[in-house]
Amino acid sequence: MITITLNVNGATHKVNVRPGESLLSALRLGLGLTGAKEGCGEGDCGACTVIIDGRTVDSCIYPAGEAQGKKVRTVEGLASNGKLSPLQEAFVEHGAVQCGFCIPGMLMSATALLERNPKPSEAAIRLGLSGNLCRCTGYAKIVEAVRAAASPA
Amino acid sequence: MAAMKQIIVEGKTYTVEDESAALQGEGGTMLAPWGKNETLKYVGKRFPKKVAREKVTGEAKYAYDVQLPGMLHARVLRSSHANAKLLDLETSAAEKLPGVRAVLSHKNAGKQPWDRERAVFKDHVRLIGDDIAAVAADTEQIADDAVRLIKVKYEVLPHVIDVREAMRPGAPKLQPYGNIWEGKPKVYERGDLAKGFAAADVVLEETYTTSEQHHACLEMHGCVAHWQNGMLTVWDSTQGVHLTRDLLALKLRLPISKVRVLNEHLGGGFGSKNGVKEYHVIAAMLSRATGSPIRLFLDRFETFLLSSHRPLTIQKIKAGFKKDGALTAIDYEVIGRGGAWNDRGMYWAAPAVGSPTNELYKCPNLRTTNIPVHTNLSSPGACRGPGNTENLFALEQFMDEAAEKLDLDPIALRLKNFTAVYQPKNEPYFSNGLRESYEAAAKTFGWQRRKPKSTVEGTKRRGIGMSAVHWHGFEGEPSQALVTIYPDGTVEVNVGIANLGVGAQVIFAQIAAEEIDVPLEMVRVAYGDSAGTPYTINSSYGSRTTFQGGPAVRMAAADAKQQLIALAAETLKVPVADVQYAGGVFAAKSQPEKKANFKEVTGKLGWMQGRHLLIGKGKRLPNPAGRKVDIFGAQMVEVEVDTASGNVKVLRAVLAHDSGRPINTLTYESQVQGGFIQGLGMALYEERILDAETGVQLNANYHEYGCPTALDIPDQVTVVPIETHDLSNNINAKGLGEPPVTGAGGAIANALYNATGVRIRDYPITPSKVLQALRAAV
Numbered sequence: 001m002i003t004i005t006l007n008v009n010g011a012t013h014k015v016n017v018r019p020g021e022s023l024l025s026a027l028r029l030g031l032g033l034t035g036a037k038e039g040c041g042e043g044d045c046g047a048c049t050v051i052i053d054g055r056t057v058d059s060c061i062y063p064a065g066e067a068q069g070k071k072v073r074t075v076e077g078l079a080s081n082g083k084l085s086p087l088q089e090a091f092v093e094h095g096a097v098q099c100g101f102c103i104p105g106m107l108m109s110a111t112a113l114l115e116r117n118p119k120p121s122e123a124a125i126r127l128g129l130s131g132n133l134c135r136c137t138g139y140a141k142i143v144e145a146v147r148a149a150a151s152p153a
Numbered sequence: 154m155a156a157m158k159q160i161i162v163e164g165k166t167y168t169v170e171d172e173s174a175a176l177q178g179e180g181g182t183m184l185a186p187w188g189k190n191e192t193l194k195y196v197g198k199r200f201p202k203k204v205a206r207e208k209v210t211g212e213a214k215y216a217y218d219v220q221l222p223g224m225l226h227a228r229v230l231r232s233s234h235a236n237a238k239l240l241d242l243e244t245s246a247a248e249k250l251p252g253v254r255a256v257l258s259h260k261n262a263g264k265q266p267w268d269r270e271r272a273v274f275k276d277h278v279r280l281i282g283d284d285i286a287a288v289a290a291d292t293e294q295i296a297d298d299a300v301r302l303i304k305v306k307y308e309v310l311p312h313v314i315d316v317r318e319a320m321r322p323g324a325p326k327l328q329p330y331g332n333i334w335e336g337k338p339k340v341y342e343r344g345d346l347a348k349g350f351a352a353a354d355v356v357l358e359e360t361y362t363t364s365e366q367h368h369a370c371l372e373m374h375g376c377v378a379h380w381q382n383g384m385l386t387v388w389d390s391t392q393g394v395h396l397t398r399d400l401l402a403l404k405l406r407l408p409i410s411k412v413r414v415l416n417e418h419l420g421g422g423f424g425s426k427n428g429v430k431e432y433h434v435i436a437a438m439l440s441r442a443t444g445s446p447i448r449l450f451l452d453r454f455e456t457f458l459l460s461s462h463r464p465l466t467i468q469k470i471k472a473g474f475k476k477d478g479a480l481t482a483i484d485y486e487v488i489g490r491g492g493a494w495n496d497r498g499m500y501w502a503a504p505a506v507g508s509p510t511n512e513l514y515k516c517p518n519l520r521t522t523n524i525p526v527h528t529n530l531s532s533p534g535a536c537r538g539p540g541n542t543e544n545l546f547a548l549e550q551f552m553d554e555a556a557e558k559l560d561l562d563p564i565a566l567r568l569k570n571f572t573a574v575y576q577p578k579n580e581p582y583f584s585n586g587l588r589e590s591y592e593a594a595a596k597t598f599g600w601q602r603r604k605p606k607s608t609v610e611g612t613k614r615r616g617i618g619m620s621a622v623h624w625h626g627f628e629g630e631p632s633q634a635l636v637t638i639y640p641d642g643t644v645e646v647n648v649g650i651a652n653l654g655v656g657a658q659v660i661f662a663q664i665a666a667e668e669i670d671v672p673l674e675m676v677r678v679a680y681g682d683s684a685g686t687p688y689t690i691n692s693s694y695g696s697r698t699t700f701q702g703g704p705a706v707r708m709a710a711a712d713a714k715q716q717l718i719a720l721a722a723e724t725l726k727v728p729v730a731d732v733q734y735a736g737g738v739f740a741a742k743s744q745p746e747k748k749a750n751f752k753e754v755t756g757k758l759g760w761m762q763g764r765h766l767l768i769g770k771g772k773r774l775p776n777p778a779g780r781k782v783d784i785f786g787a788q789m790v791e792v793e794v795d796t797a798s799g800n801v802k803v804l805r806a807v808l809a810h811d812s813g814r815p816i817n818t819l820t821y822e823s824q825v826q827g828g829f830i831q832g833l834g835m836a837l838y839e840e841r842i843l844d845a846e847t848g849v850q851l852n853a854n855y856h857e858y859g860c861p862t863a864l865d866i867p868d869q870v871t872v873v874p875i876e877t878h879d880l881s882n883n884i885n886a887k888g889l890g891e892p893p894v895t896g897a898g899g900a901i902a903n904a905l906y907n908a909t910g911v912r913i914r915d916y917p918i919t920p921s922k923v924l925q926a927l928r929a930a931v
Binding site for chain 2: 018028029034037038039040042044045047074075078079088092093094096097098099101102103104107122126127129130132133134135136137139140141142
């Protein structure tokens with residue numbers, strides 16, 4: 001085991017990891033942050049998406065050690081003081097959530113997208129979410145929620 | 154003696170059970186269906202799901218997230234041959250690996266049966282992936298390493314993967330009765346087929362094939378099991394806590410009281426997570442052997458290989474029509490690829506019931522032949538809209554081909570053969586919104602602008618197409634619910650269901666709020682624990698959760714309300730009959746100044762007041778006899794075909810669905826959109842591609858398998874609820890989950906033909922198939 005230091009959602013943690021252990025595993029088993037999900041373990045489905053220094057990564061194929069000295073953000077960090085972010089709120093109100101297993105990753109991709117591009121076109125939203133599989137909703141209400149959060153009425 | 158009445162349908166008289174008498178029953182708490190124009194406060198409105206808040210914050214705990222102190226991780230050694238006997242199994246190296254806590258195989262756990270045919274750990278494997286041994290270790294990696302240290306010596310036997318090959322004489326025989334399930338095809342017949350074909354002006358015959366679609370749930374299949382003090386607790390990724398509990402108790406020969414199954418949130422099911430699989434029993438056995446909680450999840454490869462899938466089908470349709478389009482005869486045959494073992498999967502290989510061919514169009518002379526065939530593969534299973542989806546993908550292309558031959562509009566041909574009667578039993582439907590669905594879809598879509606052929610030149614061609622939607626309803630199996638009223642006015646609905654995420658919880662809350670007339674915020678729904686809930690549904694399959702549980706919840710709420718009114722009478726010191734209740738206020742009819750609000754009355758309850766809580770009990774009564782519940786709809790799409798690349802893009806879709814009364818229009822839309830996109834995936838992309846020699850899936854990962862992404866969906870997916878007034882139950886619901894998948898294939902294939910003049914009868918409609926067909930057509 002190796003002890004590494006991770007900055008997650010603004011707080012610093014010491015975590016013991018095996019050589020080569022993924023960031024997802026360190027978050028889930030080491031820190032008990034089970035918001036990021038594992039849908040494949042192969043970097044295909046996006047359920048494990050987190051934001052590292054402003055960019056989305058598939059944390060299931062990202063070595064935990066690589067995240068040292070960087071700022072990691074997970075779904076647990078989106079709400080502040082119990083108040084949902086506008087994007088989270090929009091996902092609930094627009095019925096964008098069914099089983100919800102893809103949602104933590106979907107929200108991180110959408111958050112990174114809106115930070116990069118606060119007024120994305122329809123095509124940019126779809127492209128921004130295209131690395132995140134959802135098997136329940138058919139995406140329509142997810143895209144609608146991102147659109148709504150991007151341009152508050 | 155049931156009260157009967159006579160109704161006239163399509164000019165014929167039918168004797169059916171009177172629904173008002175049947176559903177009202179005795180005792181005053183049994184309820185008639187809501188009236189057609191009844192004003193409802195909560196039902197039929199848009200309400201977001203309460204549990205969605207836990208999901209967007211990452212707090213929601215799925216079985217996959219369960220971590221217990223001292224938990225061990227398990228992996229399974231699986232066979233690498235499609236048919237082989239184990240000559241030797243050497244586990245000592247695995248057992249010696251540091252961190253390994255238990256190794257089970259047929260050698261030390263051979264007595265644990267799986268079903269009548271086989272043990273959980275096999276010594277004769279019949280497919281690649283069959284369970285041979287299992288390891289529990291401190292980490293998943295150690296368990297994985299240990300599995301690799303187990304040595305197996307096989308005697309390899311002949312096997313068969315191809316379904317047509319398996320039907321040939323001389324093919325390896327997989328079951329004592331041969332390779333056709335139970336020895337012979339299952340045949341259903343009515344009328345006189347020869348006479349029907351003789352009377353036809355036009356006869357058409359075509360063959361269609363559908364691919365093996367995988368459920369591809371985001372949460373992989375698995376559970377955490379803890380066997381402690383003789384009691385087995387399982388946190389399971391399941392569609393039904395009661396069915397999983399009952400089957401685990403049966404397989405492990407435990408009393409039901411010793412098994413508890415929990416599911417707070419489920420990461421996708423679509424038919425693949427009903428009941429138990431070997432991994433449930435293995436996790437339980439490893440927990441018993443080690444005394445520790447065991448986490449056993451399949452990985453993504455194993456999930457694709459083993460968790461079940463929609464079967465591959467080859468369907469031959471031959472039908473005769475009169476010049477005016479009236480069907481005179483249908484002869485239908487389906488060959489479905491099944492697995493090696495004689496299990497429930499063989500039923501799903503070519504389902505013999507619910508076939509749209511038997512039911513959707515009026516046809517007096519008909520034969521359907523179902524041929525499920527064993528091969529050395531894992532078993533197929535129910536996959537959202539099982540049977541009906543495969544069948545409609547074929548039948549609805551066929552109807553368009555017939556319409557062209559008869560020179561009729563596709564909708565006109567379908568309307569010509571409309572029936573309001575369920576033909577296999579000659580019973581009228583409670584409701585059939587098919588005509589209204591065609592009409593509303595056509596109007597919303599602009600169907601009248603359809604041209605017989607695409608006129609767009611260049612490499613991009615557009616076309617439009619449609620399909621009917623059909624799913625079979627159920628008869629109203631036993632279902633119970635409880636509604637408890639607490640001193641502070643909280644209304645708790647207690648239902649024995651898992652949480653698939655489609656909104657059953659908010660729907661049940663709406664129904665209780667409606668019946669008791671309290672704000673929705675005051676209703677909470679307890680669910681997800683087999684030990685603390687009544688039997689509301691064995692498992693959420695068949696689009697039944699609302700249809701089964703909803704009427705039981707409404708009756709339980711009505712019972713609780715009756716008890717509240719009695720308590721209000723006591724509070725107001727007036728007779729029960731004198732109490733009226735509306736909008737949260739109880740008042741005496743005779744003395745309007747005597748009144749008490751909801752919480753003043755509920756405040757009399759509880760231990761502090763020395764009084765019991767009010768518990769309302771409800772049950773689902775069977776549908777009134779003599780009529781049938783089926784679910785209908787119509788889907789229309791516009792596609793753009795790139796004749797240079799072969800790509801088919803669906804530009805827009807209109808989905809009109811008759812599911813009886815929509816309870817929550819927000820979750821309704823989401824269900825229909827999501828179901829349609831699963832159908833779109835099956836129509837255009839999805840397919841388990843198997844190695845022809847071994848049967849190993851070559852694309853057993855999300856990257857190559859091809860689930861639709863946000864880039865693949867139409868720009869517009871418009872949902873049009875068609876509200877029929879169904880009288881089969883007290884909430885007028887019929888079911889919604891599965892029907893939306895069923896129409897996508899026919900609609901897309903028909904639109905492709907409209908755009909290009911080529912027919913692809915082999916799903917999925919991949920670019921290479923489109924290009925080949927276009928080339929052949931030149």
